[in-house]
Amino acid sequence: MENELQEVRKRPLTAPEIKAQVQRIQEVMSAVMERDVHYGTIPGTPKPTLYKAGAEKLCSTFHVGVNPDEIMDLSADDEIRYRVSVKGFYQPNGVLLGVGIGECSSNEEKYKWRKPVCDEEFAETAPDRKREVWKHGKEKPYKAKQVRMNPADVANTILKMAKKRALIDMTLTVTAASDIFDQDIEDLPEGMEMTNGKKPPIQEPQKKKPTEDPPKPPTPGTDRIVTGIDTVTQNPGVNQKTKKPYTLWKLHVGDKEYYTFSDTIGKDAETASQAGLRATIEHKKTQYGQEIVTLTVEEPPEDADAQ
Amino acid sequence: MPNELQFDPDTHTYTINGRRLISVTQALAIADDRRMVDPYYLERGRILHKACEYLDRDELDLETLDDQIRPYFLAYVKFQEDTGFKPDLIELRLSHLTYLYAGTIDRIGDLNGNHVLIDLKSGAPAKADPLQLAAYWELARVNTIPIKRLFDLYLHDDSTYRLVEVVKPKLLLPVFLSALTLTRWRNGL
Numbered sequence: 001m002e003n004e005l006q007e008v009r010k011r012p013l014t015a016p017e018i019k020a021q022v023q024r025i026q027e028v029m030s031a032v033m034e035r036d037v038h039y040g041t042i043p044g045t046p047k048p049t050l051y052k053a054g055a056e057k058l059c060s061t062f063h064v065g066v067n068p069d070e071i072m073d074l075s076a077d078d079e080i081r082y083r084v085s086v087k088g089f090y091q092p093n094g095v096l097l098g099v100g101i102g103e104c105s106s107n108e109e110k111y112k113w114r115k116p117v118c119d120e121e122f123a124e125t126a127p128d129r130k131r132e133v134w135k136h137g138k139e140k141p142y143k144a145k146q147v148r149m150n151p152a153d154v155a156n157t158i159l160k161m162a163k164k165r166a167l168i169d170m171t172l173t174v175t176a177a178s179d180i181f182d183q184d185i186e187d188l189p190e191g192m193e194m195t196n197g198k199k200p201p202i203q204e205p206q207k208k209k210p211t212e213d214p215p216k217p218p219t220p221g222t223d224r225i226v227t228g229i230d231t232v233t234q235n236p237g238v239n240q241k242t243k244k245p246y247t248l249w250k251l252h253v254g255d256k257e258y259y260t261f262s263d264t265i266g267k268d269a270e271t272a273s274q275a276g277l278r279a280t281i282e283h284k285k286t287q288y289g290q291e292i293v294t295l296t297v298e299e300p301p302e303d304a305d306a307q
Numbered sequence: 308m309p310n311e312l313q314f315d316p317d318t319h320t321y322t323i324n325g326r327r328l329i330s331v332t333q334a335l336a337i338a339d340d341r342r343m344v345d346p347y348y349l350e351r352g353r354i355l356h357k358a359c360e361y362l363d364r365d366e367l368d369l370e371t372l373d374d375q376i377r378p379y380f381l382a383y384v385k386f387q388e389d390t391g392f393k394p395d396l397i398e399l400r401l402s403h404l405t406y407l408y409a410g411t412i413d414r415i416g417d418l419n420g421n422h423v424l425i426d427l428k429s430g431a432p433a434k435a436d437p438l439q440l441a442a443y444w445e446l447a448r449v450n451t452i453p454i455k456r457l458f459d460l461y462l463h464d465d466s467t468y469r470l471v472e473v474v475k476p477k478l479l480l481p482v483f484l485s486a487l488t489l490t491r492w493r494n495g496l
Contacts, residue, residue: 205357
């Protein structure tokens with residue numbers, strides 16, 4: 001087994017050998033590697049994530065030596081950025097097995113900003129060095145105050161992180177363990193993490209409701225009420241002078257009564273009463289009582305059809 | 308009407324005269340597998356686009372904006388406030404009858420005196436993003452819509468934005484057309 005990695009590079013792997021190698025790593029995982037120390041499963045990700053300690057354990061198991069090959073300083077104004085490449089070689093004979101690369105920048109979200117010590121510090125910080133940012137809360141999003149981190153304060157962390165990423169990349173490459181482990185999940189850019197349906201559904205935005213025309217002022221000499229109509233009655237009769245038939249419609253609203261001779265208004269009122277809809281009644285006082293001048297039935301609510 | 312582009316939002320397919328066209332998004336999937344992202348982010352992007360569209364058409368009921376897209380939406384609002392960008396074409400569907408593909412251009416409008424094309428993004432930048440703009444640039448060109456500059460507008464979850472210009476789309480277009488050809492071959496279209 002010690003020459004395993006060296007041998008496989010001399011000829012193509014057979015299917016049983018590939019299976020054996022995966023099995024070997026799984027054996028190491030169960031025998032030597034400890035969950036949450038050497039690897040762990042980040043919620044919402046399908047595969048376990050290999051940590052630095054786990055990468056070192058795998059390298060040790062397969063006798064892979066690590067040699068930080070090149071450190072590129074890509075820093076610019078107000079930013080520390082390193083790219084590190086790491087070579088993995090077979091310790092007994094020094095044969096190169098593979099190379100891993102990793103990069104880290106102080107402009108990454110978690111290194112660029114920090115919480116202010118107090119509100120005074122936030123207030124005294126220059127506007128271009130502070131911000132308020134939306135964060136996901138337990139129940140609803142909230143705004144958090146942040147100030148810029150001094151890049152020099154995290155320079156060593158950035159370098160170590162780049163090296164760590166390179167090490168994990170190299171380990172996954174030379175042990176062909178990418179199908180078992182994810183790269184450290186922090187390396188995934190924002191928006192690429194798998195949610196596995198854990199996120200709540202997003203509500204569709206709606207269009208504004210069309211603005212309604214402002215109600216017209218009542219005709220002079222009339223009053224207006226907006227009300228439901230309890231009952232509607234109709235009394236047919238004949239005009240004594242003209243001898244023409246008519247229908248006297250009476251609307252009962254509480255203890256009040258309104259009348260009309262208009263069949264259109266009467267029927268609309270009857271419909272509103274039966275459907276339980278409100279109506280705007282414009283009325284005027286006559287010698288016979290309150291005569292309806294106009295009647296407008298309100299539209300039913302939108303969800304009425306759904307019920 | 309002949310040559311009228313039809314779009315089915317459920318299947319995200321474009322057809323013209325009954326013939327199915329390849330969408331820009333579909334062609335790019337073959338060029339960049341990172342585009343095969345979690346459905347949640349696709350849904351978030353779709354709903355954000357809808358909210359921004361309603362905003363630009365002055366139709367949005369702000370009360371109905373979901374908190375999960377609000378920061379990205381505010382980033383778009385901030386971009387408009389900072390630059391004074393006002394789109395004159397919104398969610399414009401165009402087709403290319405020679406190359407037989409179609410796509411929806413997010414925004415075309417005036418930015419600092421230039422007639423520009425802008426694509427809204429709510430996820431991380433992807434390598435194929437410039438190819439997408441090259442595809443849109445060609446769609447606009449063939450439909451005689453003059454475009455001076457092209458931009459990806461990345462909207463972030465901290466309500467900030469980043470405007471990235473894509474230059475020399477003519478040089479990128481052959482790459483997109485290669486992806487288009489490969490997609491057509493793979494799908495037997």
